[in-house]
Amino acid sequence: QQQVKQSPQSLIVQKGGISIINCAYENTAFDYFPWYQQFPGKGPALLIAIRPDVSEKKEGRFTISFNKSAKQFSLHIMDSQPGDSATYFCAASIGAGSYQLTFGKGTKLSVIP
């Protein structure tokens, strides 16, 4: 019940294309869903987060879509750029202040020119 399933494991997208990463969860008590971005040699950093009271959140080229009934959420990167090449982790917790943030297994995104 604590798992967050993330797909795909790796993704190759042409520059200018749309990158889509999907996550699914089982625990209906989860109410905070952040995405972290990790560049090679660096620690992950918060990219964008959403709560289930909204179905979509957009920050620049990055959009989280949330489907509460399906228990799924996804990250869309519009106009993908080579600088977006990184590993992306979705995560979920019960409350934004929870100590226990459950991470997905990560998606390695490569944006090719």
Next chain:
Amino acid sequence: DVKVTQSSRYLVKRTGEKVFLECVQDMDHENMFWYRQDPGLGLRLIYFSYDVKMKEKGDIPEGYSVSREKKERFSLILESASTNQTSMYLCASRPQGGGSPLHFGNGTRLTVT
């Protein structure tokens, strides 16, 4: 900017050695965390601390212990290193309360031979 510093970028130890991984944060954060990152397994929580001298087990505490004697420093201890503890270790910190993201260090890649 929050800075989370992990004392070693790379570490090579022998089986059976006692290993200390050190982490220091400079933003007076109450909460500190140790994660382990393995390919295909994502980020898994080993231990966390919500205050000085306080510690709680995460998802995979076996074979590890922690120490938090000062607010800014959180140490991960491998009492007797084993080859299956070869991994990337990430330290993170966060202020108490909801909505604040985890701030990660750049990681320590530990190899146990």
